[in-house]
Amino acid sequence: MRKIIVGAFVSLDGVMQAPGGPDEDPVDGFKYGGWVAPYFDESAGSLVGELFSRPFDLLLGRKTYDIFAAYWPYAGPEEPLGALFDKVTKYVATRNASFQLNWQNSELLGTDPVAALRKLKTEEGPDLLTQGSTDFLQTLLAHDLVDEMQIMTFPIILGKGKRLFGEDVSPAAFTLRRTRASDSGVVFSRYARAGEVKTGSFAAEHPSPEELQRRAQLS
Numbered sequence: 001m002r003k004i005i006v007g008a009f010v011s012l013d014g015v016m017q018a019p020g021g022p023d024e025d026p027v028d029g030f031k032y033g034g035w036v037a038p039y040f041d042e043s044a045g046s047l048v049g050e051l052f053s054r055p056f057d058l059l060l061g062r063k064t065y066d067i068f069a070a071y072w073p074y075a076g077p078e079e080p081l082g083a084l085f086d087k088v089t090k091y092v093a094t095r096n097a098s099f100q101l102n103w104q105n106s107e108l109l110g111t112d113p114v115a116a117l118r119k120l121k122t123e124e125g126p127d128l129l130t131q132g133s134t135d136f137l138q139t140l141l142a143h144d145l146v147d148e149m150q151i152m153t154f155p156i157i158l159g160k161g162k163r164l165f166g167e168d169v170s171p172a173a174f175t176l177r178r179t180r181a182s183d184s185g186v187v188f189s190r191y192a193r194a195g196e197v198k199t200g201s202f203a204a205e206h207p208s209p210e211e212l213q214r215r216a217q218l219s
Contacts, residue, residue: 002120003127003147004059004140007051009036010153010164016134017161024067030161039154043182050180050188051150055126058085059117061136062094068131069103091120091128093136114143121145134162141169147193149174155185171197 009019018025018033026033060068068085075082090106092099093113101108109116117140120128127148130137140146151164174191181187204211 002123002125004117004121004145005056005127005129005148005150006137006140006146006164007129007131007150008137008152008164010151011035011156011158011161012153013157013159014163014165015158015161016132016164017158020067025063025162028160032158032161035156035158036154039156039182039184039186041182041184044152044184044186047152047180047182047186047188051152052081052084052129056129057089057091057126059091059128059130059133060093061133062092062096062099063135064132065090065092065094065101065103065106069106073103088126091116093133093139114139114145117145134164137164138166138168141165141172144170144172146172148177149189149191151189151191153187153189173197 008016010016017030019036020034021037022031022033024033058068068090072079072082072085077083086104088105090101090103091109092101092106093109097108097111099108113136117128129150130140173194173196175194176189177192178190179187207215
């Protein structure tokens with residue numbers, strides 16, 4: 001059985017857009033492209049190494065695939081991730097059935113990516129690791145396909161931009177499996193799926209008249 005693992009760089013306010021550079025994804029006037037770079041010291045680099053430490057195939061939306069395919073095959077030997085990304089299978093989600101894949105070991109998920117992923121999850125093979133792909137992540141989260149999340153949170157607030165969690169994600173509980181922090185304040189957290197959302201209450205057993213009135217005004 002294969003897991004779907006979300007791998008993401010996020011700001012404190014949940015923004016994922018254009019972490020790598022100003023030309024990566026400047027849509028909607030986003031002006032902070034490259035916001036992760038100032039925090040990348042040696043210890044932050046080791047956290048990235050942990051993100052890719054287990055066997056994986058890549059699971060990408062079309063826009064992130066385009067970004068990766070234009071960079072990693074040409075990155076050179078000083079970028080060891082380039083050779084790793086070349087070797088693994090890249091599964092690509094796109095609405096364009098005739099989209100041309102120009103990077104070796106790349107496959108389209110087809111016209112029904114949700115069904116394709118449900119099938120892939122039942123098969124033997126490495127886990128499926130996402131990178132970027134904000135729009136596609138909303139589909140994965142809405143259909144409760146995510147088994148694990150590996151999040152690198154950077155100590156910055158961006159205010160606007162594409163976010164990890166949209167309005168239509170499926171409620172789900174997770175448990176923290178591991179956490180580490182870099183010297184620059186980047187926090188790596190690994191979460192595993194842990195069933196359904198549970199709720200409780202700290203309300204008084206016998207609410208005051210004022211509290212009952214407050215509740216009545218809300219309904």
